[in-house]
Amino acid sequence: MEAVLRPYELGTTQWYVLYQLAHCGPTMQRDLVKALQVERATLSAIIGVLVRKGLVEQVPDRVDQRQKLLRMTAAGARLWKELPDLAVIHDVAFKGMDDTAIANAIRVLQTATERLEKFIDRS
Amino acid sequence: MEAVLRPYELGTTQWYVLYQLAHCGPTMQRDLVKALQVERATLSAIIGVLVRKGLVEQVPDRVDQRQKLLRMTAAGARLWKELPDLAVIHDVAFKGMDDTAIANAIRVLQTATERLEKFIDRS
DNA sequence: ACAATATTGTCAGATGGCTAACAAAAAAGC
DNA sequence: GCTTTTTTGTTAGCCATCTGACAATATTGT
Structure with missing residues (x-):
């Protein structure tokens, strides 16, 4: 995976986040923690990278202000379509x-x- | 392994270096690279940690000054004996x-x- | 209602892995 | 013999992972 993803400057876990968002739509960060079987802090760092790259957005929830909803940006969707299978x-x-x-x-x-x-x- | 080794402040790769030195005696760093199937740079970092902890010594070779021989120190041998199986x-x-x-x-x-x-x- | 507890995300600092670039030394080629 | 190439280790910079501590926010218990 690393080898395939390297040209796109994407790590495998970054890819997996995009995969989840592409297949399941916007997702709460806490749910992604369970889906990816990774620690909160780890995901936080990964999301940070994706946000800096402009591929993913973090939207604070209106009712529970602790939680954040993750959503792919237009740029993210564009990149996702280019990625090889x-x-x-x-x-x-x-x-x-x-x-x-x-x-x-x-x-x-x-x-x-x-x-x-x-x-x-x-x- | 992480769980077993944590009380001793040892990572799994650090453990493996000690294992090699305990079972095969002093070893050239370049040979350890092959034994552990790891990059030169990675091993360099790990050895750095073990040297800082005083568990391993790096002795430059007399004939080939590029190479360094790795040897367990007395402290390293002491720790090794304490480690669980x-x-x-x-x-x-x-x-x-x-x-x-x-x-x-x-x-x-x-x-x-x-x-x-x-x-x-x-x- | 208010205090104690639980959840959520982030930060800091560590390990361990990689690549790329570099310096020093040895070996090979001419 | 001198130049070029190869080998060896280190450094720097990145990703991914962890733990531990923290702040903000909800929830629970009394």
């Missing part, structure tokens, strides 16, 4: 491989992840 | 799982990685 990456990596083997791999990793998370919580 | 992490993640399933998962990921690397090289 990242699905090729998935194809390059997995096309033609045995589907059940892939599914198995995913299960193995998910199980390991869950176990480690439980372990960290307990300790 | 990280094998528990492997156990927590994978113990009791089907070995062939794990081997399959590894194969899937290795293949995907190789394909992506080839793709990046070509493009």
Whole structure:
């Protein structure tokens, strides 16, 4: 992803923010934190970059003034349309491989992840 | 790993440097770059941290003055002995799982990685 | 209603990763 | 032998991530 995105001066997480805004419309920053599985502070920094680049706007909510709504700007939408389709990456990596083997791999990793998370919580 | 190492103020890559020095003895910095699969600049920064902490020494080579030999200090060896065994992490993640399933998962990921690397090289 | 608590975003400072550019030293070529 | 190239490490600057502390704002509890 880095390699594909570099010419556009976009990092992968920046790309993911744009992806969310393009597919789900304007979103509260706090909801993006959950969607991207990232810390509040991390997202704050990333949004900061996107705002400085003029690709995303932060609109304070009228009822809850803590929250901010994120919206793609016209420039953001323009850039988004120029971006190449990242699905090729998935194809390059997995096309033609045995589907059940892939599914198995995913299960193995998910199980390991869950176990480690439980372990960290307990300790 | 982060969670286990945090009480000792060690990052995972710092740990890995100590691991190498503990298991393979003093090592040239350039060889560590290959062992850790990391950029020269990245390792340089990490070594910088370990040197500041007094856990590792950088000794310029007598014959080739560009190269630097890395050696654990007494303080580094002392800390290393205190560190918990990280094998528990492997156990927590994978113990009791089907070995062939794990081997399959590894194969899937290795293949995907190789394909992506080839793709990046070509493009 | 007011005090205590929880949520949301930001800032500061750290790690770890990258690239690009540089300096010093060694090796290769001519 | 001297020039050019390669190797080695560092520095600077960027992105992404984390934790911890903070301010502002809501919510809850009494």
